[in-house]
Amino acid sequence: MKPRNPNLQTMHLETRGMKLPDRLEYFRLSMEEMRHTYKRTVLTAADREVIVEDPFTGLHRYMLMFASNNYLGLANHPHVTKRVKDAMNEFGNGIGGPPLLNGYIRLIEELEERLAAFKGHEAAIIFSSGFMANLGLISALAEAGDTVLYDELSHASFHDGLKLSKARAIPFAHNDIKQLEELAERQSLETEGTMYVCMEGVYSMNGDIAPLNEITEICKATEAVLMIDDAHGTGVLGEGGRGTAFHLNCEKAIDINMGTFSKVFATCGGFVTASIALIEYLRYYARPYMFSASVPPPVAATVLGGLEVMENEPWLRTQLLANVEYAAKKLKPFGFYSMPQAGIITLALPPNMDIRKGAYLFHEKGIFLNPVEYPAVPANRQRFRISMMATHTKEDIDRLATAVEEVWNDSQAYSF
Ligand SMILES: Cc1ncc(COP(=O)(O)O)c(C=O)c1O
Numbered sequence: 001m002k003p004r005n006p007n008l009q010t011m012h013l014e015t016r017g018m019k020l021p022d023r024l025e026y027f028r029l030s031m032e033e034m035r036h037t038y039k040r041t042v043l044t045a046a047d048r049e050v051i052v053e054d055p056f057t058g059l060h061r062y063m064l065m066f067a068s069n070n071y072l073g074l075a076n077h078p079h080v081t082k083r084v085k086d087a088m089n090e091f092g093n094g095i096g097g098p099p100l101l102n103g104y105i106r107l108i109e110e111l112e113e114r115l116a117a118f119k120g121h122e123a124a125i126i127f128s129s130g131f132m133a134n135l136g137l138i139s140a141l142a143e144a145g146d147t148v149l150y151d152e153l154s155h156a157s158f159h160d161g162l163k164l165s166k167a168r169a170i171p172f173a174h175n176d177i178k179q180l181e182e183l184a185e186r187q188s189l190e191t192e193g194t195m196y197v198c199m200e201g202v203y204s205m206n207g208d209i210a211p212l213n214e215i216t217e218i219c220k221a222t223e224a225v226l227m228i229d230d231a232h233g234t235g236v237l238g239e240g241g242r243g244t245a246f247h248l249n250c251e252k253a254i255d256i257n258m259g260t261f262s263k264v265f266a267t268c269g270g271f272v273t274a275s276i277a278l279i280e281y282l283r284y285y286a287r288p289y290m291f292s293a294s295v296p297p298p299v300a301a302t303v304l305g306g307l308e309v310m311e312n313e314p315w316l317r318t319q320l321l322a323n324v325e326y327a328a329k330k331l332k333p334f335g336f337y338s339m340p341q342a343g344i345i346t347l348a349l350p351p352n353m354d355i356r357k358g359a360y361l362f363h364e365k366g367i368f369l370n371p372v373e374y375p376a377v378p379a380n381r382q383r384f385r386i387s388m389m390a391t392h393t394k395e396d397i398d399r400l401a402t403a404v405e406e407v408w409n410d411s412q413a414y415s416f
Helices: 010-012 021-035 078-091 099-103 108-119 130-143 156-164 177-190 211-223 276-285 297-312 317-332 354-366 394-413
Strands: 048-054 060-065 123-129 149-153 168-172 193-198 225-229 256-260 270-274 337-338 343-349 370-372 383-387
Touching: 010 021, 010 317, 048 211, 048 317, 060 123, 060 394, 078 276, 078 297, 108 123, 108 270, 108 297, 123 130, 123 276, 123 383, 130 156, 130 225, 130 256, 130 270, 149 156, 149 177, 149 211, 193 211, 211 225, 270 337, 276 297, 297 317, 317 337, 317 343, 317 394, 354 370, 354 383, 354 394
Parallel strands: 149 168, 149 193, 193 225, 225 256
Antiparallel strands: 048 060, 123 270, 256 270, 343 383, 370 383
8 A cells, every 4th residue: 555645643544453564664655755854864963053964865964953942052052061071070971770779869969959949949850851750740640539631732741641640631722711710610629639730831832831820820719739841931931041930920839840951951851840748759659750760960960051051141041032032023924823932933834835845945945943744733733843042143043034935935836
């Protein structure tokens, strides 16, 4: 069977019941047919400009990077690099065990203390990724008899965490405060255990932010525990980059904050901050923490170094926000999917544009950005996603805007 106009969803459905070798062959043919821009090999650091091995020509070429969440340019900041080298000299490359056994080195403890203070909470716990933090957090806390109300656009890791939890989980429409209020009022009467309200600070696929002030009021009135995933707000919003809740002056009303090291810190790992009691509970009930190795010393040093840079070089965040403002002005005529409110800018697809064709055209023009295509989002809500960095120049943003204009024009005529 030859795949026609495949995507990951149809591929999955069409290969159900096949023998594995047949399914893998179907998958291989589909990926060939898709001519996608995923998994491009990057040969240099995640800077504003990178060298890429072009999957279509095999040649090495320079591209402007608008797909990295290295918001402040910490990925190759000299202070962070030095911090990492020093940590490796002192603590070595890895730990070789979970934190509860042999993996709780002083550097990790120090980082947890720093993260807790940074987020205004008593304590913090570090996971091996943001994905694992969400998975562990919600599956450990939300028990049978509990209710979880969550924004429908929550990250895949949160959805997967819910699948592992025995709580009743009810989504509300994205940022729909009225619906959340009604749900919370009703569910608070029907919930025997704890009610949790969960959302992101900055939405990764939209770039908009949650109306946390109203949400905190709803949680107070209904005695719900408020949990935010601030993966994209951390380092970007609020004084000192302390996140979306600080930006909106409601940090004291946040019960649980989740974050990741994979965005502004440009490494990997995730964390949760909350009360001492809650964090200590997670250490023994969050399975991805208990049964998985601790992040290695270079990662802990990367984040510690990153926090120091954020404190000592506040102009990086100012520059990032200025770049977002400038890019938003230049890109406005092309139509946002959502108004940009942090480091992410999303562009709605022009009518009839084939998103893969558009992504290929951007690639050809030397612009590295991310298509967000079905089934990651519904077919009528596909978009392009741009991640801004403090290190982008005005000229980079001008080039981006020119490329968008050309792609918008070309895509109507171009035959893929
Ligand atoms: C909102 C949000 N939460 C969680 C994650 C998972 O983080 P990590 O990359 O550290 O696994 C991401 C990353 O894409 C994210 O955007």
